[in-house]
Amino acid sequence: MAKSASRYVAFQGELGAFSHLAALKMLGERIKLLPCTSFRQVFEALRSGEAARAIVPIENTLHGSVLENYDHLLEYDFLIAGETSIRISHQLIAMPGVSFRHVTRAYSHPVALNQCKNFFQSHPDIKPEPYYDTAGSVKALMENQLKDAAAIASAIAADTYGGKILRRNIEDSRQNFTRFFLLTKQPLRPRSTSGAPKTSLVFGAPNTPGVLYRAMGCFALEELNLTKIESRPFRGKPWEYLFYVDFLGSIHERNVKRALANLRECTQFVKLLGSYRPTP
């Protein structure tokens, strides 16, 4: 069990979810997948050793940060060992043999249905039907042998369940990307060496004038480029905040070490979440 667990990668959703796609992109085809029903379950699978790695979405360019996962990153002591982003592209999928003119309704997660508004406007004969999961809607379509319905999900969901893609890329916006983190308990040998290294950390700032400016100054002084900042409430300290920061640079570089030393001086605590190379 312990030996085979080393290959398991936990993710939230059904097989064929966009997290599944992110796992393949970052880790290749030879992984074993552990689908989980919630993000909490993904983190627990990594904690218990049931999985050796986990993939979680952290932000989307239309919807913003996945706040629950930011909170879990602080609560659990895992390392960010990689990141990648996936363009969210929706396919209209049906059972083999079903043609487009037979389709009277399309099942998917409400967020995905909402991202294909133009498609539904141009095809008023096809009714959007909310379902709990994108990939799960393909699975259900195939299991129930629905011959007058389709599902909206990723191309990999079509592959996974043997569905046929009737219309490709029916999403309204091409600017829809989700960024994923690869999490581990132990540092990994980096697989991707092409992207410039990034570092993520979280710090707690007291509610005193100018503290955030001084914290930002620790990075600016070392010419480190911040790529993201996210604030979350500091639990038990009303109106104080935690700040999650991503910047270009690796913890092995001397200017990053100096920036962190300075940051520790002017904040309540700093927790390093990992240095990693993006998979392009």
Next chain:
Amino acid sequence: MAKSASRYVAFQGELGAFSHLAALKMLGERIKLLPCTSFRQVFEALRSGEAARAIVPIENTLHGSVLENYDHLLEYDFLIAGETSIRISHQLIAMPGVSFRHVTRAYSHPVALNQCKNFFQSHPDIKPEPYYDTAGSVKALMENQLKDAAAIASAIAADTYGGKILRRNIEDSRQNFTRFFLLTKQPLRPRSTSGAPKTSLVFGAPNTPGVLYRAMGCFALEELNLTKIESRPFRGKPWEYLFYVDFLGSIHERNVKRALANLRECTQFVKLLGSYRPTP
């Protein structure tokens, strides 16, 4: 209609919701309330003139920002005319005549049930029952004349529907506050003059090194104390961000005007959301 509308205050939820409490605290008893089913509907009621003012929650000290309302603040052109915070305190409410030992289950919104875990642990005979709204659970309890059940909601929900409070303040954490904004179309004469004025704005930052540090510098240079910063994705510009900032100071002060002028120089756009005095 137009005349009477001037007194209506739109808010999300049923009468007796925490937003209702915030409205009374900021505007007094002589208002007319317009309950809405969604935040979108609250903003639309203000836009259409159905209501002259609106109350929306903007952040909670346990859960963080209400991101949907941040997005609406950018989309609609309203002014923040006031703010207040309310301690979220949960009461166990039943029909008059029902005593504590009769209660076998307690209805409320899942978030509220989750905030009273200790109560349910000490009273295993009372089963938590999820319902769509806190105040709505009191309303339903009274309408259906349930004699073996209770609801968990605010004291004002008990008042509104004629329920009796069986147990007070059953929430786990006393550090649970929600902050509300009062929104208007036109500037209001400030009601509260006791709190120090605050200003809120949103700016868009290009994805270039040090831009956030320079933006923070515009405030630090004028000795303006930031009380909150929230980032949201910049729609249509993947991996660029909007920053919502609150700081102490009024737009009528000269150092605030200088800070805004400098901020406009180093960002893509600045939208002022309002200067207001908190109601303590």
